[in-house]
Amino acid sequence: MTENTLLKIENLKQYFPIKGGFLGRTVNHVKAVDDISFTIGKGETVSVVGESGCGKSTTGRAILRLDEPTEGKVEFEGRDVLGMNAREMRKMRSEMQIIFQDPYASLNPRKTVRQTLNEAMEIQNVVPKKERNARIIELMETVGLQKHQIDRFPHEFSGGQRQRVGIARALSVNPKLIICDEAVSALDVSIQAQVLNLLKRLQREMGLTYLFIAHDLGVVRHISDRIIVMYLGKIVEMGETKSIFENPQHPYTKALLSAIPVPNPKKKSERIFLRGDVPSPIDPPTGCRFHTRCPFATDKCRDEVPVLEEKDEIYKDKHSVACHYALDIQQGKHKPKYNMTDVRRNLDDEGTDNKSQEKQLENA
Amino acid sequence: MSENILDIKDLRTSFFVEGSEVRAVDGVTFQVPEGKTLGIVGESGSGKSITALSILQLIERPGEIVGGSINFKGEELTEAKNARMRDIRGNEISMIFQEPMTSLNPVYTIGQQLRESYKIHQGLGKKEGTKRAIEMLELVGIPSPAKRVDQYPYELSGGMRQRVMIAMALACRPELLIADEPTTALDVTIQAQILELIKELQNDIGMSVIMITHDLGVVAETCDYVAVMYCGKVVEYADVETLFENPRHPYTVGLLNSLPRHDVDQDELIPIKGSVPAPDEMPTGCRFAPRCPHASDICSKLPELETQEDGNDVRCWIYTEEWDGEKGVAVYDREHTT
Known part of the structure; x- marks a missing residue:
């Protein structure tokens, strides 16, 4: 752990029990956050992005112990946050604050x-x-x-x-870290810009550290130093802002970035359409959680959970990705299984592609 | 230039609350060329949605259309009888709303709700209606449509529900589709699916679209023409390329400058100062004057929406002979975004 680290998260898990049945026993768990690790340096802005249900808000709440995490370690300036008793925790909270999305609901x-x-x-x-x-x-x-x-x-x-x-x-309360949970999402753009500029100014003046939770990638690019991309409770890619936007390596990040409408009518982006919806976090897919929607998925993706690691030598220490084939895809060695630009293709409910499966069967 | 399927002139819709008049739509003028997509952009409270509801004559008390004309293929909708409007709604003009969960009836199956449209407008029976419903669900890319047709809205995800809404809106192959923030409640990857779907179906059916949104990215990607609204008025009407390349109204410029971009690096956002005036504090002159960096004396009088050399319209004194502020003022500084 370096001197400069303010917050360190290790193997954080947040499972919410599902009660059911006749006796109201726990029948299953929603694995909202499943084994994530990252650090935030002093004075840094780190953003967590992803679609609804990926666990980004849960991560923010777990750090502050607004929901008690199931497992893992949260260290703030070297102090173990999860081991604190109620009194210590209350004192701790003056150093970690949160701003919520809905200012209507969060003020008395x-x-x-x-x-x-x-x-x-x-x-x-x-x-x-x-x-x-x-x-x-x-x-x-x-x-x-x-x-x-x-x-x-x-x-x-x-x-x-x-x-x-x-x-x-x-x-x-003079905090060191502020968690901004979709803090500007509900605002109109002209007002949103005012608030974003305010947050940036406060950071310059007071040396604040931000954990920014957002789904708007324009906002995220503007404010962050580093970005964490989450999908179904896991980190799929993490790196410096410039590197993530200019050289996304995970197929999910690529699809996410290509999906944002560009405010420039002359630039038509090559769009990758993801099939279907995000699967349920109750029984998330085995192996790589993205394999059900990934055009590059193989048997290995179904069986083995990919590790978040630095794949590309050029981006050492700056950019890590959890994908078995990140490098192969980049070098063109691993090709997609189907055309990614057709939006009206039929899928079955697991998100797998009927037609490509049929084709695979025929070929076999 | 192609024919206009919809031509709105000086539309005014007001709400009469507690003895005072709130002018939600205050002199809106725009055209929708046939087969094209018109975007209506503006922030909350600018009157976008009320304009859409006015077109379909869906304004209820205490609201009322108090003036102006809505010309749909030569027919004046403000004077149309209720029976005629019922015939138009869902048949010739359809609408998709923002929140698919609240716009679908939770106690009827998808099939029942889709069949209703076929029954009312085309007199189809249950069997034939169901067949068409399944075809329609397949068209909008819903997996296993024969199974889905008997499910209830709660059994579908947000993206699926919006697809069902689109299927319903397009059931009778309307000539004009009004999409009111159709993707605002959805995640970006789902938004991309839905926008592409609308575009493809538009080409298949050959319909015109009014896309109401606050997202300038969505405008740039889907629209041919754009009307920018502020405080119940259209302040700029232009083709989409001109709007982004050479925006004229200071409000349009303000919107573009305050937009955080994911595709380029920016140092600092330039926000619009202040906030939208409350209805009882509405300026009598240019509505944007109190927030405008270029405002001058003449802005205390209301400018007209005037057509410029390139055929686009702008409502701002800067582009008139009467302008008394700085001559040749640079309203849009392109350096900022490139």
Whole structure:
């Protein structure tokens, strides 16, 4: 572990039990996060991306122990977070804060800005009582709210302003790490840009570290230093932002990037269509979890779980990928099994391709 | 230039709440050329969805269409009788909504809901209707359609439900499809499937599309023409290439400058300052003036939507003789995005 590491996650697992049957016993588990490891350096912005249900929000919540992780290790500045008792954990939370997606739901509608911010400072006791008012005004100015709005209720603010209140609340306890869980997703672009610029400025001024959870890859490219791509509870690819966008190596990352509409009518991107939907995390596919939708999948992908590792020498220490064939695909040695640009192809419910299976059978 | 299938002039839809009038749609003018896709972009509250509902005459009290004309293939829809509108809806003009779960009826099977359309508009019976429903589900790429036709909406995923919505909207092969944020609730990989599907079906059937969205990426990929709306008004109407290459209205420029891009590197986003004015604080002049970096004295008067040399329209004083601000002001700085 280097000096510079702020947060270290090791083999984190989060399984949610499914109760069922006559006696309400646990019949199965939703494997929301299944054995992931990564680190975040001080002052860095790391983004976790992926589609709904890939486990990105669960990861954020597990780090803060908002949901108790099933297994694994979370270290913050070398301290073991999961081993802390309730009192230690409360103190810990002044160093790790979270901003939620929905500013409507995450602020108490019956508390004014003053009360909301005051409560946070009181619980953590970071500022002496006498100085709290001045600090609240300072915080409001920092996030771009006006002093005279201090006694307003959440409903008196617009969506962007409410998100600023959420940011002020997170900042009020002087955290080192802020987890932004889809913090700008609900905002219109013009307001979203304001909030993104604010987050960047705060990072410069206060040396904050962000774990940014988002599905909008435009936002992610703009704000992150490094990116973690998740699929069905696993990390499939992790690397520096530039490297991920310019040289994606996992077939899923490629498909994800190619799927984003480009705001330039002259640039038509070559699109890779994924078949069907994300499988259920209750009984995730064996081997590589992406094999059911991957045009490159082989028997090996069905049987062996790929390890997240640095495949490409050029990108050593910068970019790792969990795919058996990442290098072969890149060098053109391993070809896709079917045309990836036809959207109306028929699939069966497992997401496998009827036609290609039939063809395979014929060939055999 | 091709014929316009839909021609809207100065459409006004207001809501009368607690004695005051909220002008949700306040003088909207645009055309949809036949076989083409028109995008309507704007942020929340700009009146995009109300415009769509107005076209189908689906505005309910306390809302009311208070003026303007909606011309569909030569027929004036604002004067159409209810019976005629029922005949048009779902048959000649169809609509897809944002949230497929709330727009599908949870207590009927997919097949029952699809058959309804065939029964009402084409008088088909149960057997024939089911056959057509299965064909339609297959057309939109739903796996095992014969099995799916007897399932309920809750048994399908979000992407599947949106496909069912599309199947339903296209059941009677409409001439105009209105898609109101059809992919906003979906993940990008599913969004890509749905947008491509709409495009392919459009080519097959030869229909025109109105694509309502807030995503400029979706606009660039799917639309031929674009109407940019702000506070109930169209501020710019242009073909898609001009809109992205040479945007004229400061609001359009503001939208492009505040968009985080995944395809290029940017140093800093340039946001639009402030926020959309509340309905009771609506400026009487140019609605965008309080947030506009170029605003001048004349902007306290309302500009008209005026046609420019290249045939595109813009509602801004900068492009008129009367402009009293800085001459030749650079509204769009292309350097920023390239």
